[in-house]
Amino acid sequence: MKHLQLLLMRSVLVTVLIFVSGIALADSIRLATTTSTYNSGLLDYLLNYYAQVSDTEVQVISVGTGKALRMGENGDVDLVMTHAPSAEARFVDQGFGIEAHRVMYNDFVLVGPKEDAANVSGAQTVTDGLSLIAASNKRFISRGDDSGTHKKELQLWQHLGALPNFDGYLESGRGMGHSLQMASEMGAYAMTDRGTWLALKDKLELTLVLEGDPRLLNPYQVMLVNPKRHSHANINSAREFAQWLVSSAGQEAIGNFRINGEVLFVPSAK
């Protein structure tokens, strides 16, 4: 019994110590960003570089663009990096975000089952491709999560006149990686950013069916939360990181990021 008590007390002490040591004393900022930049490995890669020039620890929360902007609006993070130009413009106009900077872009592509039963690869434009999928009532996995990719996809359907309501249209409600895996398992089509596609394609039973339409361009912006609304925000360290992203060093790092020799993001800061 004595031994047990001693053991119990020790484990309590150790737990408390582990817990206390977990509370960081160093300077840190919180970045809410999209699953596409995180799941592709870009963020981890950039933060390794940033750690060499700064002591600020960047804590990454990866969610859809809609949720990331919401976190910025509520002041739960210090800066956001997202890819939904119209939502970002609203975010700045309404005074939630400041100092928006273009960081980089990649593009969206349509992927689908290898047999491509809807013959999307024969389409000239992305809207043609989508209407072929809808007309043949093939399965299409939509993110359905208010992410930048989802917003973009809905915009493209809007170009066709109406939101999709064919039986094959399914909303996963999950991140890009999960949605691609679902499409792969179900033999469905999906729209994805090229970064996540390149990072995952070896593990998927899917093939690229359409790319290159200028409407598929996918620009990323970084924005700080408005310190007038949220005085607690670590705005100086957040600005330092944002400035680094658009500096020549940051831009070079973005341009050098490759998976299997392929460039995922094109730096685009002015």
Place this chain on the structure above:
Amino acid sequence: MNDLWTTCSTAIAQLLSGDPQLWGIVGVSFSVSASALLIALLPALSTGFMLAYFRFPGRWAAISVLNSLLAVPTVVVGLVLYMLLSRAGPLGDLNLLFTRPAMIIGQILLCFPLLVAMSLSAFQAADHRVLETAKTLGANPWQAFVTLLFEVRFALLAAVVTAFGRIIAEVGSAMMVGGNILHHTRNITTAIALETGKGEFVQGVALGIVLLVLALTLNVSLGWMQSHSRVLRHGT
């Protein structure tokens, strides 16, 4: 797609190689869940004791509420806590969202009703004569409580093991209020969710193995202690 066997064996190899990132994630899970359990334990046991031994108006209502709380999904606890702790919420000034303490609070809320319900039935099942004997021998209420705790220790241990199992395996609340931040709030379950999203099943399986081994160890040692004590009792 890797086949199941290669994935599992690579996962075991990764665990055995002592991969620091992997074990760091395991450490977050343990420190968060152990802290939550330790904080919730005594208040929950006292509540269970009071509900078992005192009659007061509203007692049945309290027990019914506790029992229904057992069925609350972890994401709902996470969502409510998220709204409370957000900067836009009433407790925003505490600056707790996306930290380990937030995860701990969520897990306390999750394990408290379970501990109360299980300790309540343990106390109810205990022989009332134990308490009466203790009182006749001049024990004050606190001493009586401790005597009873010792009497039903195995049922309580089972409650602790079950509660720990529930909170270390939950993902909904940890993901919402923790935010899955590497080195800070990424625990076993949120890491599994993330890694499978990246198509990295190996790390997901490795972390799943840790959870399984843990559950097995806890339950086997609980069973061993219970049978061991029975042998002792019959022996004397």
